[in-house]
Amino acid sequence: MQRYILAFDQGTTSSRSIVFDHEGKIIGQSQQEFRQILPTPGHVEHDPENIWRSQIETAKGAVAAAQIDIEQIAAIGVTNQRETTLLWEKATGKPVANAIVWQSRISTPICHQLSHDGYGATIRQKSGLVIDPYFAGTKIKYLLDSDPTLRRRAEAGELCFGTVDSFLLWRMTGGKLHVTDVTNASRTMLMNLHTLQWDPELLEILDVPAAILPEIRSSSEVYGMTDASLFGREIPIAGIAGDQQAATFGQTCFDVGSAKNTYGTGAFLLMNVGHKPVESDNNLLTTVGWKVGDQTTYCLEGSVFVAGAVVQWLRDGLGIIENSSAVEPLALTVPDNGGVYFVPAFVGLGAPYWDPRARGTIVGLTRGTTAGHIARAAIESMAYQTRDLVEAMQRDAGVPLAQLQVDGGAAVNDDLMQFQADLVKTKVRRPQVFETTALGAAYLAGLAVGYWDDFEALKRNWQLDREFAPSADDKEVEGLYSQWLRAVGRSRDWAQEE
């Protein structure tokens, strides 16, 4: 009987599930967008039931699309939008609040207080993170501080906290497992990067009761079985990783210095730095890449909050395109950006600026500006933000990037990829399967159940789709980039606290 691996990829804007074969090829897939809840500017929520339902429906859809029997699934790997924070009742599995999404700035005042109280150095040294509302820790604190009943119930051990992976595993196993993996835990601001355990001092600083936390496990092991009622039989759940770490694994960035950039809702550049955490001198994050067996691999990460989402805004907010791919012909109606720069700081700026008060800015408008220029500036913003990350990464590494492997929904855009290569002055390489996030989760699960033997077997599956080589004039590129930096300056420190 032919066997396959099923990957759950629970993303920010959609849930998808993909069935992979032994060559890492897609056999069947299914995807569902779900509702973004935007209660106030800068705050984003998801309905946990939407997350759960869409994920399970797509899992069944992917198996149906693959035209295989559920018996043929050897294991399930789970990957997820990271940092998004959920609280649910231990007794019933019922969420007690909407999920607070990673993009949400709701805990900005808590972050200001932490910085003011001088916790920055301790938090960075222990968790590898900077103080920013992005991470789960201050989101938990926000939820517990805003409702004394929740805090009391949390302290009494009646509630569970989890990132999306934990919530899915809890539900998939009928409440038997409350676990997470090291990569997701490394985004909470509560895990000590050196011990890979919850850190008592960080818990105290953030006022988080230990009773609500899941157990931290590796990224590749059999955590447990799905409840038989879900798919008609028990299936081993054998891989978990945050989506950006999973993409790095799916891109087989196993060598120190290898790096990938994912262009999804946001953009996330991760570079493998080996088996010891490396602290950034340039405002990047230190994070766990994966833990397989006893070996932990660490990464440096640059996180950009709005990348592909800027195209969604052109579609849903501004209404100048009907669908995402229509941005390409619109941008090609003009020969260049016409001096227009678009800093999509809708929810502040992430790395390397870490400015929760920055807001979206379009500068350089003239009477001659058209929708084409805005579209072009929007696309270019993904490449400029990536250049900001590459600059920081290269300064930390002390050497230029040898190449950049790319993936994610917006990496389909050839013009963007060419502009990216010109701007970072290195080869940009796109693999044939650029659902690398799901692929990484499949690889982690497949390794745990012996579906794949080792990392070398995974490496052999990586196939090039297209390589983009830098070809632009250096002086021209530097001129454009220095204008971008001026535009970033205009976007900063704009929003005022209520």
Ligand SMILES: Nc1ncnc2c1ncn2[C@@H]1O[C@H](COP(=O)(O)OP(=O)(O)O)[C@@H](O)[C@H]1O
């Ligand atoms: N042709 C395109 N050019 C630029 N961006 C695109 C294009 N097609 C899709 N996108 C963007 O890619 C993103 C979707 O990527 P995906 O990897 O599915 O995201 P996520 O996992 O964050 O939900 C959307 O934000 C969408 O606007």
Ligand SMILES: O=P(O)(O)OC[C@H](O)CO
């Ligand atoms: O869902 P994505 O692909 O936008 O990824 C979100 C990141 O995990 C946030 O840190």
